[in-house]
Amino acid sequence: MKEIRLGSAFFLTTVLAAAATVATAQCLQSPQAWLDKVRSIETSESISSEKISALLSLESLYEKCVDQRDSVYAVLIHRLGNIYMWQDNYELAVRYTKGAVKINNSPTKLAQRSFLAHSYFNLALIYDRINLQADSRKYFDSCIAVASRYPEKMFIALLAYEKQAFSFFQSGDYQKSIDMADKGILLAARDNDVLSEGLLMQKAQAQLELNEIGSAEQIIQRMIRVLEGGKGDAEYLASAYSVYGKLLVRKEKPAEGALYYRKAADDNRKNKLWEQCSRDLQDLGLVYDEYLHDPVKATDCYREAMELSQQLNDVSQLAALYNNMGMLHWRQKEFRAALKYYQQGLATMTGLSIDTSFTALIPLAALRETANDNFVSTLLANKGESLLALYMEERDHSLLKLALETFKLTDKMVDQLRWKQAGERSKLYWRNFTRNWYEHAIEICYQLNDVKNGFFFLEKSRSVLLNDKLNELGAQSNLAAADVEQDQQLRARKFSFERQLMSLEEHDPTYLEVQQEYFASQENMERFILGLEEKYPSYYRYKYDTAAPSLDALRREVLHDDISLITYFTTPSLVYTLVIKPDGAEFKKIEYTDYHKDAVQLISICADKEAINADHGSYAKLANRMFTKLIEPLTITTTRLIVSQDDYFIPFEALIRDPDVPGDYLLKYYAITYAYSVGYLMQNKNKVSEADSWLGVTPLKFSSSLNVPSLLGADESLKNIGAGFSSPHFLMDEEATKGKFLREFPSYTIVHLYSHAKADSTGTEPALYFYDSLLTLSELQTLDKPHARLIVLTACETGAGKQMQGEGVFSLARGFAAAGIPSTVTTLWQIDEKATYQLTELFYKYLRDGNPGDVAIQKAKLEFIATNDVEYSLPYYWAPTILIGQTGAIQESKKVAMVAYALAGILFVVGIYVVIRKRYSRGSA
Numbered sequence: 001m002k003e004i005r006l007g008s009a010f011f012l013t014t015v016l017a018a019a020a021t022v023a024t025a026q027c028l029q030s031p032q033a034w035l036d037k038v039r040s041i042e043t044s045e046s047i048s049s050e051k052i053s054a055l056l057s058l059e060s061l062y063e064k065c066v067d068q069r070d071s072v073y074a075v076l077i078h079r080l081g082n083i084y085m086w087q088d089n090y091e092l093a094v095r096y097t098k099g100a101v102k103i104n105n106s107p108t109k110l111a112q113r114s115f116l117a118h119s120y121f122n123l124a125l126i127y128d129r130i131n132l133q134a135d136s137r138k139y140f141d142s143c144i145a146v147a148s149r150y151p152e153k154m155f156i157a158l159l160a161y162e163k164q165a166f167s168f169f170q171s172g173d174y175q176k177s178i179d180m181a182d183k184g185i186l187l188a189a190r191d192n193d194v195l196s197e198g199l200l201m202q203k204a205q206a207q208l209e210l211n212e213i214g215s216a217e218q219i220i221q222r223m224i225r226v227l228e229g230g231k232g233d234a235e236y237l238a239s240a241y242s243v244y245g246k247l248l249v250r251k252e253k254p255a256e257g258a259l260y261y262r263k264a265a266d267d268n269r270k271n272k273l274w275e276q277c278s279r280d281l282q283d284l285g286l287v288y289d290e291y292l293h294d295p296v297k298a299t300d301c302y303r304e305a306m307e308l309s310q311q312l313n314d315v316s317q318l319a320a321l322y323n324n325m326g327m328l329h330w331r332q333k334e335f336r337a338a339l340k341y342y343q344q345g346l347a348t349m350t351g352l353s354i355d356t357s358f359t360a361l362i363p364l365a366a367l368r369e370t371a372n373d374n375f376v377s378t379l380l381a382n383k384g385e386s387l388l389a390l391y392m393e394e395r396d397h398s399l400l401k402l403a404l405e406t407f408k409l410t411d412k413m414v415d416q417l418r419w420k421q422a423g424e425r426s427k428l429y430w431r432n433f434t435r436n437w438y439e440h441a442i443e444i445c446y447q448l449n450d451v452k453n454g455f456f457f458l459e460k461s462r463s464v465l466l467n468d469k470l471n472e473l474g475a476q477s478n479l480a481a482a483d484v485e486q487d488q489q490l491r492a493r494k495f496s497f498e499r500q501l502m503s504l505e506e507h508d509p510t511y512l513e514v515q516q517e518y519f520a521s522q523e524n525m526e527r528f529i530l531g532l533e534e535k536y537p538s539y540y541r542y543k544y545d546t547a548a549p550s551l552d553a554l555r556r557e558v559l560h561d562d563i564s565l566i567t568y569f570t571t572p573s574l575v576y577t578l579v580i581k582p583d584g585a586e587f588k589k590i591e592y593t594d595y596h597k598d599a600v601q602l603i604s605i606c607a608d609k610e611a612i613n614a615d616h617g618s619y620a621k622l623a624n625r626m627f628t629k630l631i632e633p634l635t636i637t638t639t640r641l642i643v644s645q646d647d648y649f650i651p652f653e654a655l656i657r658d659p660d661v662p663g664d665y666l667l668k669y670y671a672i673t674y675a676y677s678v679g680y681l682m683q684n685k686n687k688v689s690e691a692d693s694w695l696g697v698t699p700l701k702f703s704s705s706l707n708v709p710s711l712l713g714a715d716e717s718l719k720n721i722g723a724g725f726s727s728p729h730f731l732m733d734e735e736a737t738k739g740k741f742l743r744e745f746p747s748y749t750i751v752h753l754y755s756h757a758k759a760d761s762t763g764t765e766p767a768l769y770f771y772d773s774l775l776t777l778s779e780l781q782t783l784d785k786p787h788a789r790l791i792v793l794t795a796c797e798t799g800a801g802k803q804m805q806g807e808g809v810f811s812l813a814r815g816f817a818a819a820g821i822p823s824t825v826t827t828l829w830q831i832d833e834k835a836t837y838q839l840t841e842l843f844y845k846y847l848r849d850g851n852p853g854d855v856a857i858q859k860a861k862l863e864f865i866a867t868n869d870v871e872y873s874l875p876y877y878w879a880p881t882i883l884i885g886q887t888g889a890i891q892e893s894k895k896v897a898m899v900a901y902a903l904a905g906i907l908f909v910v911g912i913y914v915v916i917r918k919r920y921s922r923g924s925a
Contacts, residue, residue: 001327001330001385027061027065028065031070031072034058034062038058038075038076038079041079052080052083052084052087056080058076059073059076059077062076070103070110071112071115074119075100077096077097077099078100078115078118081096081099081100082097082122084096085125088129089500090129091489091493091496094126097119097123097126098119098123100115100119101123114146114147114152114153116142117147117156117157120140121159124136124138124140124160125163127139129371133167133171137164140160140163140167143156144160154187157184157187158196161181161199162184162198162199165178165180165184165203168206169209171373172374174206174207175206175210177203178203178210181203181206182203184199197223197227197233197239197240198236200219201220201236201239201240203216203219204216208243216247220243220247223236224240224241235273237267238263238265238267238280239264241261241263242261242264242283245258245259245280245287246283249287254287254292258288261287262284274312275312275317278305278308278309278317279305279317281301281304282305282317282320285297285300285302285305285324286324289331290327290331295328295331295332299328302325302328305321315348315351316375318348319372319375319379320345322344322345322379323342323375326338326339326340326342326379327382329341330389335386335390336390339358339383339386342358342379342382342386343360343383345375346362346367346379346380346383347362349371349375350367350370352366358383361405361409362409364409364412368413368416369494373416373417374417376413377413377434380406380409381407381410381434381437384406384410384437384441385437387399387400387406388443388444391403391447397448400444400448404444404448407437407441407457410437410441411457438457438569439461439571441453442458442569446576446587446589452551454576454587455578455585458578459567460548462567462569462644486528490521490524490528493524494521497517500514551580553682554580554678558678559581560582561638562638562639562640563641563642564582564640564641565643565644565678566579566580566636567580567644568630568643568644568645568646570595570596570646570647572593573591573592573593574589574592575590575592575629576588576590577589577633579635581638590629590630590633592630595629598622599648602622602650602654603648603828603829605618605619605622606828606875606879607828607829609874613874613876616874620656623655623656624657624659631652631666639670639671640670640671640854642672642673642681643672643673644674644675644676644678649674649882651875651880652670653666653667653858653861653879654666657669663873667861668862670858671852671854671855671858672882673854673883674885675884675885676814680817680822681885683820683822693725693727693729693747693749693750693787694722694725694728694729694748694751695729695731695747695750695751696718696721696728696729696730696731696754697718697730697741697752697754697755698711698736698753699732699755700714700715700733700736700771701733702771703771703772706769706774708769709756711754715733718732731744733771736755736770738770738773738775746787746788747786749788749789750790750792751791753768753791755768755770756768756769766815767812780816786819789822789823790821790825791816792824793826813826821885824883824884824885825882825883826882826884827880827881829876829880835872835877835878839860839861839864839878842863854883857881861878864878865878
């Protein structure tokens, strides 16, 4: 269950307000006289419609009196666009403002380039209001670029940075919010405006969301001291109190936090800053409800805030308040009351006259057009959770079905929310936060025994960022500029009529006329989007729908008579398991409170030869316990398994069926491969080439500045592997630079890397060593889509990285998967030299016999155990090598040889590497 916080918008003013008198019919004698007339209209006490009439008359007169459209005319129509924007007439606002831009952007003496900053700023505000964030941010960037060149316009650049930071904060992209604030702060410092109150507080506010409490506290305490001391703009003091209140709550000092929220609300009320006052009361209510457990005071705060928001017609704030009122009742187990408030919040966000009964579903199209995906997603998820809770009380299955449909809508909005986020930290924040929502959705599917939707939500819960990247790589087409422009115009027109409709009463004589125009604009936009979907199917599939693969497609394209897939979703006390078989499916919920502890312990003990040898009995009990929890309850009839885990890559082959039977490993019964998700498996499934090409890379030695040891014998190893290919290509020694690898890598279908690597579980970015420098995990995301079908990573720690539940380990292996490579061979830890040579020979033998990669690995390991001393039956020697991604029967002998040598290379080289450097990697792939 999640509250909604709007945060504080710290910018105090927009750019250039309005006014009005009626223009005369006489031509004015100078440019300044025209500008004075415009300003007199703006600063009058007339209502907006009268100002517009006066400016239109003045525009008509100017066109008669002055032959050329110059910067004075640009100011005039810019002001018209400004007033139309505040009237919610976005179509005309865009038209007039872009007209001003066109004049001032022309390469003539008639232009005034510095005034472009004002017009770009207003265009950014317009597109922000109609929920075209990408366009809004583009125009803010243009505003900053222009204003930064003119000292007298610097204030507009700082406002643009502040507005950008707040926009990213509102959308949940907290890292980007911090970045924007920092850029503005730097610009202010260069302009000797060292205080930058709004930017600093916006930064602190975003830092709190990312739990950077120490940095946020330093900023906000400093700001309070400065502002209370009489320096800076006193109107920012209330905002400083508000952010400090949030900080104190985060530091588990809710009573003190409540005092600062109250001070903020009182200051804003005194200064008649009603919007900020409403937000402070909302935050104060949340503290009373969630932390001080005083629902009466919380309700009083929320109701006072609602009255202010209704007077201001602040849709987002009202929706947030309805959400938090819903949470208040949810905490008291008053689920029907909670559902009523969530539904009111959704109705408010969409602006539609819909049934406020919680049983009514709002159309997805209406939800997608709202101004804040974050709020809509939260309201939907909270509604779904309350429906589930109400079902557990009343056992009415119609509630479960309604909850399922609600979470389907939540998923669509979460997709849209994620598309608009730029910073990876923000994406991971929301990725982690939404995991709880998917848990509830999966529980609903389990209660309904709905395998189809259960599979859908299991897929959407895992490796989402990886799948997004792969979808993006597949979207090769881009919209033409003309289509982008038309899309913007149609959306602006629809939003104009929608907002006008909201401001009219049904008995108003113009209501029906505006309503008709609104419906026509909506139909025109929908037809246009349908046309774009036909014209750019891959682009719009990525932008608007990250659909999970279907069960039918999975069975048809991945599973065969001898393959089943097991997908897991873990919680602190439960493991949801779905087995997809060629001819059926099985949905289980398993109680397992020690899963995460057992998973870490299993990987750790398997990777430590001394530990597993000294206490094999404890290992056997642990491996059997995990078998009885994760495998035994399932009915699996196939001999090959694909395992999709949502966190660690556990070596399932090393699980033990019967601890009293020596060597009764799961390896004996199943050939196992691993997958980040089914979506990952099915990406690039048709990736074929006329002929396989192989690239082998090893630096042998490294630049002295890198301080890593040489790789003696690596060149001979690569030559032996490359001999199995018709035209092998090598990058060795000083040729193995990062630059050459990046240029050569995309052209080859099989790539073998032999180098050093570094990674750990603390968040240090994984990196590969080349002769001259390091290639980091983030740099892999910038690669052009490679041709490679298989990459073999034979470097220490290629499978290690920071663990992100639901996304897996951010390792080098995962990085190459995100670059579009469908199969990766990696190791979970290192093995010794003897095992390397024997497994290499056995593995090659079984591949040559026509076995697919997973079966070849299984048979090689089984024979290795059978023909060696008992010590070599320990999983330390044979379990770490795994294949992640696609696998299938290799039918052509040529392909058998190529894949055999590529996969065998990892076993051979790792063994040699162990002699050089005895280091264990306990991370997972």
